[in-house]
Amino acid sequence: MTLKTLQAGRAIAVISVACVHLSALMGFPQYGNNAVFLDFTKNGDLGVNFFFVLSGFIILFAHEKDIDRPPQWKEFIYKRFFRIFPIYWLYTFSIILAFSLGLSKHSLQLGYFPDWATSILLIRFSTIEPPLTPAWTLFHEIGFYLAFSTLLLNRKIGTAILSLLLITCVVRFQFPLPSDRTAWNVYTAAHNxxxxxxxxxxxSLQKCE
Structure with a gap:
């Protein structure tokens, strides 16, 4: 099995999400006040859902052989960390610098330590919106990566944790709560x-082969 087609799908998903955001921006007064393409691109945000599905597929495909092999846990965390955080920190601190220099009319809301920890570590310690707004997706990604990584430490424990998370997300989907950015709402959201x-x-694909 190769992942070339799926990787192409990832590119399409990213482009579709970018298009819907750009279309919405065109409706702002400073960008023309005419979101002319919004009707055409309004479903592009489904690219986020596809991206999450693809992440779940690839993470299991790449690490299925590492399940119940504790020594592989460290390498798994190492790879995930360096795939996400260096570039995220680069953009985040660039945005913080821009705010600090007065290059934006908006203001940062990083008022106390949990806000900074949330924005830097991408783990929900507060309900703050990170300086890099699209990073909301990374909270879900990292939450699932951490849950999945327990499979590498112990198959039974990891299966129990993921099963509990799955059941909780299904219940949340059936009985939705206010969509604020608390840790509970983020890590049990239907997106997961x-x-x-x-x-x-x-x-399912493996069983069909």
Missing amino acids: LDFFFGNGSLL
């Missing part, structure tokens, strides 16, 4: 079901 759908897609 996409990762499990990706896992299940791989397992």
Whole structure:
């Protein structure tokens, strides 16, 4: 099995999300006040769901052989860390610098330590919106990566943790709560079901081969 087609799908998903955001920006007064393409691109945000499904598929595809192998846990965390954080920190601190120099009419809301920890570590310690707004997706990605990594430490414990998370997300989907940015709402949101759908897609494909 190769991932070339899926990687191409990832590119399409990223482009579709970018298009819907750009279309919305065109409706702002400073950008023309005419979101002329919004009707055409309004479903582009489904690219986020596809991206999450793809992440669930690929993470299991790449690390299925590492399940129940504790020595692989450190390498897994190492790879995930360096794939996400260096470039994220570069953009985040560039934005913070721009705010500090007065290059934006908006103001940062990083008032106390949990806000900074949330924005830098991408783990929900507060409900703050990070300086790099699109990074909201990374909170879901990292939450699932950490949950998945428990499979590498112990198959039974990891399966129990992921099963509990799956059940909780399904219940939340059926009985939605206010969509604020608390840790509970982020890590049990319906978006996280996409990762499990990706896992299940791989397992189903393997059974059909």
